[in-house]
Amino acid sequence: MNTSAFHAGTVAVIGRPNVGKSTLVNALVGAKVSITSNRPQTTRHRLLGIATFPHGQLLLVDTPGLHREQSRHGGKAMHRAMNRAARGALEGVDAAMLVIEAGRWDDGDTLAYDALREAKVPVVLVVNQVDRTKDKTQLLPFLAEVSKDRDFASVHPVSALKRKGLEPLVESVLKLLPQQPALYAEDEITDKSQRFLAGELLREQLMRQLGAELPYATTVEIERFEEEPSEKTGAMYRIGAVIWVERDGQKAIVIGKAGARLKEISTKARLSMEALFGCKVFLETWVRVREGWSDDEAALKAFGYE
Template structure:
């Protein structure tokens, strides 16, 4: 019996959903909580499209954080409907909910998410981006106004980007988790495989480089993912990624003059993959055009949307 096993009678483990409108910092919060970049981030709304699980294991608890897509009220295509179903199904399965809002800002999109939260789950209000508040004295009135909207189990103001008060959030959540042995191995940080993470890395580089130029309807599919060992005994990943867009004009934007933009996207994505996978990576990226793919349920299933 290991030292970890001996603590099981008092050990806590549970699922913690991170929810909120688009662009409140949910993915940044997940990445900083577990100490590694799992969920991609950009200034473009709705960057997160899939449910991403990040695992944080301590001596007394295992937190299984679930980053969800920002609930979308404005776009009604099949892609966004699938993502909204992802959010609502997650809320029904977790033990604790982190409702993330931006300090000093609460609008109709935030309210729409708040109304989705089940009454029978503990909800911790996470007030993010406190470092951006010009008038710090406005924080307390904002907290008081939020307390009128729902009875929250706890309220934690923090800055996910700067890593401020994340320990306070962890301390608030731990006693809300059920007593249970850990679900995942101590060194496991996600339930997603490298193939999925590779697609997300490519998508992030596209959003970061072309977020203002490229429309929302774009996704990445890993068509081939091979692992091998070189003659020198070095691990190698051969990854072939297809970027799907709606129109030929979007393809031209992605590729850029003489292919320079696509080359840069692939180069930056490869570097991130090598750091994440701790292996050499050979990456090829190309662009495919399919009009209306975001409303094609067959393609959505192929791309991993439920």
């Protein structure tokens, strides 16, 4: 490897809820480090996905506050608040990927763009979900329209889901990063612990399978995470997870008829854990009721919320 041409640095991934940020991060990292669902606001925690390529390394960071509720509020006060939040979140970031949905640019995108410009972060525009654009002749005019009078380092139509257009995107972003050796080892994909990721994968299944039925205050706590040697398969992880809800009725929803739903949720979560960790997983899940925990600051802390 020619280390003199190696670029590495932090890249903020910014965009309205549900545009496909997590899907993009996972596609770039090549593994599932960020959970996805078609419900907005899936990403609760700041995430760092690490993507290493022959010419460089991207440290992909979430910027909480920058893509929350953007489109619902407007006005100067919101603009100022956004810019304040942006300044903190963007400190030390080398570049940003502004992710939008093909065919759509709204006020939220403008706010994010302005915040990035104000923070003087070079921005690459990622026009995602191009696979959903049926009439491809509309794409070029759309790209021209959104880049007119805006200062993007480059513009990339991609499909994060189908992993299309990612190579040129990576090349462009790497060019914006300082020339320096890799900051993390090549096989590191996240700074999050496996324990944390296990909880995220279970939460992902809860969201996917319960959809709108998922009680708002549901959270996941990993009570047990142990590695055990296994004669047959090498290592095995024994994971115990508690799904916390606020009421008995909610518990019944999560468990489902004769436990069918919880079984399905646990099986799918276990399979994604095995895929991510590369070993057998023995997963046990319980649903427990804790009344009013979402009001209790100390309880929130115990669940990993700041």
